[in-house]
Amino acid sequence: MKIFDIVIIGGGPIGIACGLEAQKKELSYLILEKGPIVNSLYNYPVNMQFFSSSEKLEINEIPFISKEAKPRRSEALEYYRRITTSNKLNINLFEKVTKVSKGEDKFTIVSNKNTYKSNHVIIATGFYDIANMLNVIGENLPKVSHYYNDPHFYAGQKLAIIGASNSAIDAALECYRKGAEVTLIIRGKEVGQRVKYWVRPDIINRIEEGSIKAFYNSTVKEILEDKIIINTKNREITIQNDFVLALTGYKPNFTFLEQIGISFSNDGKKIPSYNKETMETNIKGVYLAGVICGGMETHKWFIENSRIHAKIIVKAVLERGKKV
Template sequence: MDLYDILIVGGGPIGLACALEAKKNNLNYIVIEKGTVANSLYNYPLYMTFFSTADRLEIDEIPFITTKAKPGRQDALEYYQGIARQKAINIRPYERVLNIKKIDNFEIETSKHTYSAKNVIIATGFYDIPNRMDIPGEDLPKVKHYYTEPYPYAFQDVVVIGSSNSSVDAALEIYRKGGNVTMIIRNSDISPNVKYWVRPDIENRIKEGSIKAHFEAELLEVKPHSVIFRTREGKIQEIENDFVMAMTGYLPDFEFLQNIGIDLQGECQNPKYNPESMETNIKGIYLAGVVCGGKDTHLWFIENSRIHAKQIIKDIISKND
């Protein structure tokens, strides 16, 4: 069995950045990705537009060329998958890491093979596990934790949960395709993080009544043909409903992190790592990208975690000197 200098778990933008940095430093590496290259981006809504400009999404100083001021999902997929092809990244798509254990080196068991590596980088993001509401009826087929496009919801009564970018995008797109949209929002206003060019649109649609919104409200139960929620005034209300878009956010795979021995700290289950080297409490296992934030998934983005690749490879090389 080949011994790799580095095995990278996750073939998203930050995993690719780590692979490119390893390659530049002549380290023998492999990337294991459970889906396609940049799998999380692939599962984004089809017409999603990034908040950031293209230059802030670049990795390894490779230009991200687009004619749009703000690139979209397809632009990003072309960019990151193009890098994987052009740079001949050693990546194994559609292969899931099942277990990592330390013997002399690390033994990594996947759904297809077993690998051996001196170091492991975990760059798995947070798009795998929906942040559940834990209410009756959440597992009904009408409840969707992922939104891709509006067309299935035309002429339907749709409840959208939340007021984040994903919630607002879903509400606006479904409304414009003929859906009857009601938003149920825990907070007293639309999230301040909503894209600045979208915020006036959703606020005006709510103001004019085209999209109904219940602020400081809570969904209590989903039934086959209705939903029950508590209003700001504390009243229990039931409305007819065909679909629920539960845009409640997503979480890293904490069970996977715990099973390989990474310490998770506090209520937000923040993984323990050295912020200079990105090495965890397990010597030789590093974290990169969004997974570093635990439940605080708003802390890390492509833009501010690209640097992790250089930090990690620098630390690995220093140990070899």
């Protein structure tokens, strides 16, 4: 069995950046991605526009040219796909890693298709796969989704959107403009402060003019087939409803990290243990790259400030002499 210098788990932008850096330094590597190239971006809403400008999404100093200053999902998919194919990256798609274990000096990586050996492992799996659940009655109804794709689906429907972040606000505006009757249910006292600066005034204006209803300081009590019950600051309210988008955020696969033996902070943020100078975790030879470094603080790391992780990790691997 071939022994790789590095196996990279996750084929998103940062996983691709790690592969490019390993290739540049003539290290043997393999990227394992459970879906298509940049799977998380592929599952973003069809009309999604990034907060970052195109140059901040670039990896390996490869130019990213977009029509607007802030690129859209379709442009990002094209950019990362072309990088992957033109550089002939060693990547296996639709292959999910199920287990990582460490022997005396090698790692065994088991997927749904094969088993691999490697001297080092980079985990760049992001955070988009596991939704933060509401844990209310009716959350498992077919009308409820934790992911939003296309506003056309909700045209002419009574749509409740739970959340106040970028994903919730983008969905509210798009669906309203496609003819949905939109109600926002927001736990806090206002629309999130981290909402894109050119979008926040738009949603506030739509709420103030009554085009989109908003309930602040409110939580969901129960979801029924044809209505949703919410608790507001003063009383319980029942709203007629066809669909619910529970866009309350996502979290990394902590169970997977725990099974490998990675430890976390005990302050509720669940930040994985790693050395900021090398990105190596408490498990020698296992490194973290990208947004997964932030634990529950998924707003701390982005493509633009974590793409440097690739160079840091590969440098650490080379300084160690490839082997653990």
